[in-house]
Structures are given as structure tokens and as C-alpha cells.
Amino acid sequence: MMLPRTLATAALVLSSAVWGLPVRADEGMWTMDHLPLTALKDKYGFTPSAEWIARVTQASARLALGCSASFVSADGLVMTNHHCANECLQQLSDKNHDYFSNGYSAPHGQPSEPKCPAMELDGLNRITDVTEAMDKALAGRQGAEYTKARQAEESALEKDCVGGDPKQWRCDVVTLYHGGRTALYRYRRYQDVRLVMAPDQNAAFFGGDPDNFNFPRYDLDMAFLRVYENGRPAHTQYFPFDPAGPRDGQLVFTSGNPGSTSREETVAELAFERDVTVPLLIGYYSTLDGALWQYGRQGLAQRQEAQEELFGVENSLKVFTGWVETLADPTMLARKQAFEKGLRDWIAADAARKADYGDPWRKIDAALATERNIFIPYVMLEGARSPMGFQGDLFHYAKLLVRGTAEREKPDAKRLTGWHDANLPAIEAMLGSPAPVHPGLDDMMLALSLTRLRQVLGADNETVHLVLGHDNPEILAARLVHGTKLADPKVRLALWKGGAEAIRASTDPMIVLARTIEPTARALRDRMDDEVHAPMRQASEAIAKARFARDGANTYPDATFTQRISYGVVKGWDEHGKPVPAFTDFAGLYARATGSDPFKLTPAWLAARGKLNLGTHFDFVTTNDIIGGNSGSPVIDARGHAVGLIFDGNIHSIGGDFYYDESTNRAVAVDTAAIIEALKVVYKNQALATELTEGHL
Numbered sequence: 001m002m003l004p005r006t007l008a009t010a011a012l013v014l015s016s017a018v019w020g021l022p023v024r025a026d027e028g029m030w031t032m033d034h035l036p037l038t039a040l041k042d043k044y045g046f047t048p049s050a051e052w053i054a055r056v057t058q059a060s061a062r063l064a065l066g067c068s069a070s071f072v073s074a075d076g077l078v079m080t081n082h083h084c085a086n087e088c089l090q091q092l093s094d095k096n097h098d099y100f101s102n103g104y105s106a107p108h109g110q111p112s113e114p115k116c117p118a119m120e121l122d123g124l125n126r127i128t129d130v131t132e133a134m135d136k137a138l139a140g141r142q143g144a145e146y147t148k149a150r151q152a153e154e155s156a157l158e159k160d161c162v163g164g165d166p167k168q169w170r171c172d173v174v175t176l177y178h179g180g181r182t183a184l185y186r187y188r189r190y191q192d193v194r195l196v197m198a199p200d201q202n203a204a205f206f207g208g209d210p211d212n213f214n215f216p217r218y219d220l221d222m223a224f225l226r227v228y229e230n231g232r233p234a235h236t237q238y239f240p241f242d243p244a245g246p247r248d249g250q251l252v253f254t255s256g257n258p259g260s261t262s263r264e265e266t267v268a269e270l271a272f273e274r275d276v277t278v279p280l281l282i283g284y285y286s287t288l289d290g291a292l293w294q295y296g297r298q299g300l301a302q303r304q305e306a307q308e309e310l311f312g313v314e315n316s317l318k319v320f321t322g323w324v325e326t327l328a329d330p331t332m333l334a335r336k337q338a339f340e341k342g343l344r345d346w347i348a349a350d351a352a353r354k355a356d357y358g359d360p361w362r363k364i365d366a367a368l369a370t371e372r373n374i375f376i377p378y379v380m381l382e383g384a385r386s387p388m389g390f391q392g393d394l395f396h397y398a399k400l401l402v403r404g405t406a407e408r409e410k411p412d413a414k415r416l417t418g419w420h421d422a423n424l425p426a427i428e429a430m431l432g433s434p435a436p437v438h439p440g441l442d443d444m445m446l447a448l449s450l451t452r453l454r455q456v457l458g459a460d461n462e463t464v465h466l467v468l469g470h471d472n473p474e475i476l477a478a479r480l481v482h483g484t485k486l487a488d489p490k491v492r493l494a495l496w497k498g499g500a501e502a503i504r505a506s507t508d509p510m511i512v513l514a515r516t517i518e519p520t521a522r523a524l525r526d527r528m529d530d531e532v533h534a535p536m537r538q539a540s541e542a543i544a545k546a547r548f549a550r551d552g553a554n555t556y557p558d559a560t561f562t563q564r565i566s567y568g569v570v571k572g573w574d575e576h577g578k579p580v581p582a583f584t585d586f587a588g589l590y591a592r593a594t595g596s597d598p599f600k601l602t603p604a605w606l607a608a609r610g611k612l613n614l615g616t617h618f619d620f621v622t623t624n625d626i627i628g629g630n631s632g633s634p635v636i637d638a639r640g641h642a643v644g645l646i647f648d649g650n651i652h653s654i655g656g657d658f659y660y661d662e663s664t665n666r667a668v669a670v671d672t673a674a675i676i677e678a679l680k681v682v683y684k685n686q687a688l689a690t691e692l693t694e695g696h697l
Helices: 009-016 037-044 050-059 086-092 131-138 143-162 267-296 300-327 330-348 351-357 360-381 393-408 421-431 439-457 462-468 473-483 489-505 509-551 586-592 603-608 651-657 672-682 686-693
Strands: 006-008 060-063 067-071 077-080 121-129 169-176 181-190 193-198 223-229 251-256 564-569 573-575 578-580 583-585 617-622 634-636 642-649 667-671
Touching: 050 060, 050 121, 050 251, 060 251, 067 251, 077 642, 086 193, 086 300, 131 143, 131 181, 143 169, 143 181, 143 421, 143 509, 169 421, 181 223, 251 642, 267 300, 267 330, 267 360, 267 439, 300 330, 300 439, 300 651, 330 351, 330 509, 351 509, 360 439, 360 509, 393 421, 393 439, 393 473, 393 489, 393 509, 421 489, 439 462, 439 473, 462 473, 462 509, 473 509, 489 509, 583 586, 586 617, 603 672, 617 672, 642 651, 642 672, 667 672, 672 686
Parallel strands: none
Antiparallel strands: 006 121, 060 067, 060 121, 067 077, 077 223, 121 181, 169 181, 193 223, 251 564, 251 634, 573 578, 583 617, 617 667, 634 642, 642 667
């Protein structure tokens, strides 16, 4: 059974009501048009109304850089995590101000709120089921023809969706259930996002890497932004802010944008991640971690330049290291194998089913064999977002320009995914961003990645010879970084507006490098799309439809960085037979502080100790099912009021990419009570505290 086709936010509950789901654990990242209403009613006695679902949808948002957010006042005030605003904080900093480390508060309210140089916030407006249209466009297609047909249909759907106004609307064609369903998501696009307040890094990331993915926690990982329309604060639906926070055992929801999960992947795909993908990522990030740490030791400026990048690398390393353990877990693998065998046996037991679904697992095995052959050069020269062999902001700009101007010469329907007209406003905003480029950091990043390129592909590789010539990576990186003009947004925009002719005529050394590797990178991209992604999507679609036919369409899809609801309760867990309470408090923060990083408090926090209510809850844990991308998600109660702010999971949540275990998997959030107490007493920002609480009933 397929879902209803067009679903505006005000009527989402009408489609949700048809899905009577059995009572189950608090598992699931549910799409807004497919909520588990029966499970919620049976287990918690709560049925969200159409108004509740519409308001939650419209009050939630996502940051295009990969985080979640929410509106928390009638004047466009946005709540997210400090670590989701790191890039803005760093870009607004200068030699006299380190907002990343020391925090920021707009000194004169709205008139003094600075614009984040490269930030976009998107609010979900509408979901449309386009499965039928996509299935029709792809029917009978294979390989390159399949890829071309998919790109053409995406182009048509997205162009119709934005309605000629891509600066206001963003539209994404999203594959759900690994091809079992295709949806068109339309977002209200906000590109004027300004910084309101962020605490110091000592408070936002108290405990540092040792406490990351752990609990008890004492992090005030929050930041407040504001979105503007036509120079004035935007007016949207929002979550009233409950200054009391949640209670132990209370039903709560998260509304966020989990990035990606692998819960629907086959055993063969999980084995590929375990044997190929994760070892490569751990090796690369481990090297980069050390290089960034050493770069930051050169001086205050270098530490300031590298800190946001280092934060992300250390976090990623902890995740990938956790994946190693999860992917080797025999219990998890046995469950996956048993489910897969059961579905294969069900298909094989009926001739009609065999004719309908074939043997999709064999097709996946063949595609993975191809991917294994091209994976290393692909990630080094092309990459899903940026090539691992060519790191740094300056090369990223060069690749955008070379690839983008070439794609724009083609009819929209023939362009690669991500380069349709509907996507161009975000790319143009990125190219025109005034965010500073740090030549020293870029030089180090490019030299390191070129060294890695030579190590991984080999000194005799044709592309390595083509790139390095007679230079070593350090000499080439220095010449490129200090010779290019791409640090200037005016230069980038001039090349963009000049089109492919300007790119072909350019002698900028970074553009020349991007032009040099583009044919090889593009060929790898085509092979990956045509020989790996196309057959794997077809096979995954067959598996999904077989599962729907056998079990019913009563499950949630893997995460896709689209808005999802998860539900759960505020609840601790047992760790090695010892109970872990659901809450921490301010008293625990001061007891944990040592005076040395990463357990160091700033003078403002030390001075406030005697004025704070030390019994106020600080952080808490819930059974909500979350994953990376949920950072910045609001925790809301059954009234739709904000009671917390997701910023992490516990160590057991790392396995959540592959499965959910309610007994130990916990989401970690900042308590709204802690936010209000800190704003009033530590940061003396009564105006912001008042704006947050004036809408609470």
C-alpha cells in the first residue's frame, strides 16, 4: 500500500490516521505524514490532533549545514545547539573577538544581531508523495538510462514545486524506504539568519571529548538565532517555552531531521561498511585529528581557525569507532540475517512473488563488487560532498565553480542531482559568502589531503602524477593556496556569472587544478551513479515492496535528513547494574568542575554559583530515538511546548545507526529550566529570557 499523494501541513494527521500500528518500544523516526497514532494512543493515551501536527511541523526547522532547529518565539527566534552555530561563531570572530570560545550576546537586541555569513534555515511546508510518477519514469530503465531518467524526473518535480521562486522555496526529491517510496519535500527557505546569543564554549561543551556521548552531562549546548524576511524578523508558528522543564517519566517528543541511518540495509551492505568504509574513515580522520591539533598549537590565531574543524573531527572519530563495535556485534548481525532469510524464503515460496521481486540481493552483491573496485578513487577524487584527496575551502569553491558552470550549460533535466535550478540559490549564497578563508589552515588541509591521495592511490597512479607533477604535496599546496584569488567572494561570483567560458579561460591555479581532475572525477561519479547506485536502488525498492506486501507499510523509513517525530519518556537506565538517573543539576556541574580543561568554568560561572538555584535540572535523558542530524531538535511535551534541547546521545546511541535498543539507548538534552536559569543569572540576558517565556501558558 502506498501513502496518500499530496499532504499539506494542516492536513497531515488525516493521512496519519489510516495507519493503525501495533504497540511497540519507543523506536522510530516517523515522517510527519505517517505517525504511529494507534501506538501512541494505546501506550500513552495521547492522540495528536491535526492542529498539533501542523504546528509542530511549522515550528520545526533545519539548518542546511546538517542540524535541526526550532522557532521559539513569535519574532523568528530560533533555538539550536552551540555546536550547530560553531561555523557562524567562528566566521564572525576576528583577531579581537573569539565568539566560538567566549560566546556572544547581541549588545543592543535585534538591531545589533549580526548576519551569519553562510547559513540557511529551512522550514517544512509540504510533503507530496511522488512514488507513482517516479516509478513510471524509471520503469524498464537500467544503468545510465536509469540515472538519466531519475535526474530528468527530479528536475521536473523540483521545478514545478518551487513555482519559479527558488529563492523562497527549496524542494528536494527524497527517496524513502530505500526506493519503496519517493516524496517531494518543499521548504520555506530563509537565508537571512542572524546570531542572537551563544554561551562560552566551556559551558556549551563542558567535559569536552571525554564526556562526549556519555552521561551524566552538564552541557549548556545551546545557541539562539533569528530569521529575517525583508529586513524584519519572520513571524512563524513556534513552540512556547516551558521554564520548568520536563518531569521524570513524562511523555516527550523530538521533532528534528536525523541525518542517515542504515537500519534497512542488507547484511552485504553492512559488511561493506564494516570492511571498507569505516576503516578508511577512521584512518583519515585519525590523521586529520593529529594535524589539526598540531596546527592549533602554533598560536592563538591558529587555534581559533582550527577549533570548529577539530570539534567535528573528534566527534566523528568517536562515532566511527563505535560503529566498529556495532558492526561486529554477532547479536545484531544474527537478527539482520534472520530477517533477511525470512523475507527471501517468503519470496521464493511463491512463483508470482519470484516473478515480481526477483533476487534483489544478487543485484546488490554485484553492485557492491563494482563499488569495491572504485570506492577508493571515488572518495579521493569525487566524494559524496567533497573529495577526500583535495580538502580545504579554496578547492571546494573551485570544484563548485568548475562542476557548476558545466552543469548549468545543460538543460535542467540533464543535470546531475543537486545542480537543478531549484538548488542554485543555496550554491550561489555559498559562493558569495563573506565568511573568511584562513590560508594557513587551508594550506595544511590541502597538503595533508594530497599526501593522503598519494599514499592511498599510489605514487605511480596516473591521476597522482597529473596532480603533483614533480612537486611534493607541501610545495604544491602552498603554491595553490597562496596563488589563488578564490578567497575573495567577488572573484568567485564573477567566475560563476561568467559561466563555463570564464572557467575555461581562467588561469587561477585552484581552478586549473579542479579542471584537471574533473574528467576523472566525473567519470567516477558516472560509474558510481550508473553501476552502483542505480542497481542498488532498484534492488532496495524490490526488497521494500516485498516487505510492504508481507508485513504491511507500518514501519518508519531510514533517516534522510528530513523532518521526523520520535516519541519516548524521560527515563534513566542501568549501567552495569547501577542506575543512571534521568537528570543532572547545577550542583553536579560545580562538583564536577576541576578548574582545568575540559572541566573548567569561566569567571562568570564561578561568580554566579552563590546566586543560582543549584537544584535546577541541567541536562536529562529520554528514550527518544535520535541520530546525528537531530542535534538542535526541540524536546516538546504533549501540549507542544518546548521542555528541552537535544544535543547528544549516550554511548549506546552510537549503535542507533543500525538498530535501536530501548533498554540503554538514550537521547541527551539540555533542560529548558537550565537555559532560563543560566540566561538570567550567569549571562544576565533578561531580555532573551523574557522573549522565550512570554509565550508560555
